[in-house]
Amino acid sequence: xxxxxxxxxxxxxxxxxxxxxxxxxxxxxxxxxxxxxxxxxxxxxxxxxxxxxxxxxxxxxxxxxxxxxxxxxxxxxxxxxxxxxxxxxxxxxxxxxxxxxxxxxxxxxxxxxxxxxxxxxxxxxxxxxxxxxxxxxxxxxx
Amino acid sequence: xxxxxxxxxxxxxxxxxxxxxxxxxxxxxxxxxxxxxxxxxxxxxxxxxxxxxxxxxxxxxxxxxxxxxxxxxxxxxxxxxxxxxxxxxxxxxxxxxxxxxxxxxxxxxxxxxx
Numbered sequence: 001x002x003x004x005x006x007x008x009x010x011x012x013x014x015x016x017x018x019x020x021x022x023x024x025x026x027x028x029x030x031x032x033x034x035x036x037x038x039x040x041x042x043x044x045x046x047x048x049x050x051x052x053x054x055x056x057x058x059x060x061x062x063x064x065x066x067x068x069x070x071x072x073x074x075x076x077x078x079x080x081x082x083x084x085x086x087x088x089x090x091x092x093x094x095x096x097x098x099x100x101x102x103x104x105x106x107x108x109x110x111x112x113x114x115x116x117x118x119x120x121x122x123x124x125x126x127x128x129x130x131x132x133x134x135x136x137x138x139x140x141x142x
Numbered sequence: 143x144x145x146x147x148x149x150x151x152x153x154x155x156x157x158x159x160x161x162x163x164x165x166x167x168x169x170x171x172x173x174x175x176x177x178x179x180x181x182x183x184x185x186x187x188x189x190x191x192x193x194x195x196x197x198x199x200x201x202x203x204x205x206x207x208x209x210x211x212x213x214x215x216x217x218x219x220x221x222x223x224x225x226x227x228x229x230x231x232x233x234x235x236x237x238x239x240x241x242x243x244x245x246x247x248x249x250x251x252x253x254x255x256x
Contacts, residue, residue: 020149024149026145028182028184030185040181040188041177041184045151045177049151054151055151055152056151056153059153059154068156072203074202075200076199076200077200078197078198079197082194
């Protein structure tokens, strides 16, 4: 697992369609946003899909084994410009950290951190999404 | 949650397989997606300072949100700073169920209406 640090995702382009943003915004119970503004929580899945990976592939990379074995510790999302519908964004990212840790009760897990940047067609940085996952490895035998 | 799972292409069954969640002690319930939990705080901030006000979100997930839960979103301004010609508010934000924090962290918000 430690060898994953520095692993770069393939990278690619991602455009957020109107229908997708409409449904996403609706899921949050918010009214639709103005001027093609994308709901800020798109910074979870758009970067992942934009670098040509997926949640399923990240589970595979992280050797996730079944329900309850992966947890979401947190996000650090930075917005440098508004994210808008129908704009093609370039997406690049990598795995930043993998660290073997233990909970207070002795359960082993891997802290799994990856970051992805979105840039516009002028190569200006639009947003950066850093995600912190917890990959549970079962109970330690004492 | 099912629509969200489809949009995210999220295969994790805890978000849609209520019966399958029995082994985690929550049979009959499904777990809300983390981004949706955060969206309730985001919507609170957008209602406060406009749809384009958020500059940064740094959050930790401390508990599951289940279908049927009643939640409340909270925030408090910690400090104000002028950066890049914007007045920015650093805020403590958190999502609560019956007084228990399920999500907490900080938001940097541009005070567009100031």
